[in-house]
Amino acid sequence: xxxxxxxxxxxxxxxxxxxxxxxxxxxxxxxxxxxxxxxxxxxxxxxxxxxxxxxxxxxxxxxxxxxxxxxxxxxxxxxxxxxxxxxxxxxxxxxxxxxxxxxxxxxxxxxxxxxxxxxxxxxxxxxxxxxxxx
Numbered sequence: 001x002x003x004x005x006x007x008x009x010x011x012x013x014x015x016x017x018x019x020x021x022x023x024x025x026x027x028x029x030x031x032x033x034x035x036x037x038x039x040x041x042x043x044x045x046x047x048x049x050x051x052x053x054x055x056x057x058x059x060x061x062x063x064x065x066x067x068x069x070x071x072x073x074x075x076x077x078x079x080x081x082x083x084x085x086x087x088x089x090x091x092x093x094x095x096x097x098x099x100x101x102x103x104x105x106x107x108x109x110x111x112x113x114x115x116x117x118x119x120x121x122x123x124x125x126x127x128x129x130x131x132x133x134x
Contacts, residue, residue: 001126001128003074006128007072009118009119010119012115013116016112016115019108020105020112023108024105029101029105030100030102035100042097044097045095046095047097060088060089060092063084063085064082064086067081070082071119071123074131074132075132078132079123079124079132082119082123086120
């Protein structure tokens with residue numbers, strides 16, 4: 001794996017992330033009845049109001065973006081920050097509650113998640129990992 005190819009993976013990963021967000025705003029993907037049933041679901045306590053979800057997203061998004069930029073520049077701290085921010089987001093998921101997404105949105109998020117795992121594995125367990133040395 002070359003540095004250029006690794007950076008291309010990071011760019012593709014970010015593009016998948018943006019595409020998944022954009023797919024959330026596309027009309028359709030599920031029936032109005034399903035959307036109505038989802039609207040009746042109770043909100044998880046962590047997603048109630050405006051400031052709590054904003055705080056959660058900020059706490060998770062900022063370190064992730066910083067780690068992504070650090071990985072792109074092969075900073076020694078970026079791998080740990082990427083790993084720990086990923087673990088933190090996984091610990092938050094059970095408290096977020098139900099989610100409704102279209103097939104395309106789900107597929108893009110799944111591809112994005114798998115690619116993130118590939119990127120982390122390459123960062124730690126490939127000859128390229130030496131590039132992250134102090």
